[in-house]
Amino acid sequence: MSRVALTDLEAVMAIARRGTFRAAAVDLGVSTTALSHTIAKFESGLGVRLFNRTTRSVSLTDAGRLFIDNVGPSLQGVYDALEVVRARRETPSGLLRINTPPFAARTIISSLVLKFLQRYPEMQVDIVTDGRLIDIVAEGFDMGVRVAKLIPNDMIAISLGQPQRHAIVASPQYLKEQGSPETPLDLLHHACIRVRLPDGTIYRWHLENAGEVVQVDVQGRLTLDEASLARIAVLEGAGIGCFLEQDVVEDIAAGRLVRLLNDWTPPFPGLCIYYPGRRNPSAGLAAFLEMARELGRQQA
Numbered sequence: 456m457s458r459v460a461l462t463d464l465e466a467v468m469a470i471a472r473r474g475t476f477r478a479a480a481v482d483l484g485v486s487t488t489a490l491s492h493t494i495a496k497f498e499s500g501l502g503v504r505l506f507n508r509t510t511r512s513v514s515l516t517d518a519g520r521l522f523i524d525n526v527g528p529s530l531q532g533v534y535d536a537l538e539v540v541r542a543r544r545e546t547p548s549g550l551l552r553i554n555t556p557p558f559a560a561r562t563i564i565s566s567l568v569l570k571f572l573q574r575y576p577e578m579q580v581d582i583v584t585d586g587r588l589i590d591i592v593a594e595g596f597d598m599g600v601r602v603a604k605l606i607p608n609d610m611i612a613i614s615l616g617q618p619q620r621h622a623i624v625a626s627p628q629y630l631k632e633q634g635s636p637e638t639p640l641d642l643l644h645h646a647c648i649r650v651r652l653p654d655g656t657i658y659r660w661h662l663e664n665a666g667e668v669v670q671v672d673v674q675g676r677l678t679l680d681e682a683s684l685a686r687i688a689v690l691e692g693a694g695i696g697c698f699l700e701q702d703v704v705e706d707i708a709a710g711r712l713v714r715l716l717n718d719w720t721p722p723f724p725g726l727c728i729y730y731p732g733r734r735n736p737s738a739g740l741a742a743f744l745e746m747a748r749e750l751g752r753q754q755a
Contacts, residue, residue: 463497464530466490467505471523472593475513482595513629528725547739548577552627554591557584558682559726563600578739592731596712598741603724610729613747616646616754618722620700623660624712628692638693639669639719646694651680662719669719670694673697691742 468478470490480490498504505519515523531595560582568580583596591599599606602619606612618692625635629646636642639662650658657678660671675694679685689696690711696703700720704710728747736744 461533463493464526466493467497467519467522468527468530469595470506470513471492471515471519472517472595472640477506526624532693534554534664545577547578547737547742549737549739549742550579550581551598551739552581552583552596553598553600554583554585554589554594556586556597558702559600562583562701564730567615567743567746567750570745573740574746575739577740578742587667591729598730598743599730600728603727606727606729609731611732612727612729613744614724614751615726615747617752618725620722621661621697621720622700622703623662623693623695623715623720624689624703624707625695625715626690626711627688628693629689629694630713632692633716634711639671639716642671642695644675645673646677648679648685648694648696649673649675650685650697651678654678658697662716664722 458494466479468477469482473479473482476487476494477489480487483490485493494506498506501517504516504673505522507514507516515612518627549619553568559717564582568582572578572580588601588605588619589599591597603614604613624641633645639660649659652658660673662669673695676742677693679688683743684705685696686698686703688694691705703712707714728744730740730744
């Protein structure tokens with residue numbers, strides 16, 4: 456093999472990282488068939504198979520693992536060199552990939568992302584909403600958005616300034632029929648909308664008042680894994696729900712929902728953008744981070 460294309464190396468790394476041709480093809484913006492042909496041609500040129508693949512699974516061969524171990528750092532060096540050059544452009548251009556849970560995406564989309572795209576017309580932003588805590592470097596993201604307490608210690612964090620707060624709410628109809636809980640433990644005697652977290656566990660409601668902390672494993676007949684669905688259920692009088700305040704603040708103001716146990720839901724540190732430390736961030740990443748700092752200062 457006389458020549459190796461950068462796209463071939465990126466294809467191999469994407470499949471190794473994602474574990475399937477389909478997921479890697481989505482990341483690379485190509486069809487699964489085209490990616491399969493690329494790998495087959497690359498393996499043919501090498502004279503060795505890099506992947507064991509069946510109709511159900513893909514795994515690295517011994518040669519594939521050796522290839523990844525040796526090529527990975529070198530390819531990162533190429534990316535770093537490209538970023539150094541791109542950082543010298545006066546006008547930022549390129550693609551930024553952001554990993555964030557859905558509620559955080561709703562928070563940053565208008566206050567930050569759309570303004571960034573308006574200011575820098577040659578930039579593109581790809582937002583992937585995911586409730587799981589992932590390794591953003593291994594998954595190929597430039598940055599992530601999470602609440603402050605969930606950010607890994609080896610990441611650099613920029614506070615977006617505004618603290619978060621939970622709100623426990625129910626519809627007037629439900630409260631008329633079932634009454635209102637007066638203490639956190641009263642919730643155990645009410646129908647509550649249970650929420651399943653991305654890791655499969657059921658969320659235990661965290662309540663706090665004057666230093667007293669209570670974790671309530673609420674009970675109810677309905678379990679959901681999406682806050683927007685839980686909101687609909689609560690609005691329909693199916694039970695009591697626990698939400699981020701911004702998701703139900705308009706419902707509370709309009710009287711569609713009634714806030715409960717208000718003293719037990721104090722503010723907590725809000726959202727942060729986080730990213731790995733780099734000596735030479737791209738011009739686009741540097742510009743986005745500076746806008747995030749501006750937003751944080753405005754909302755502090």
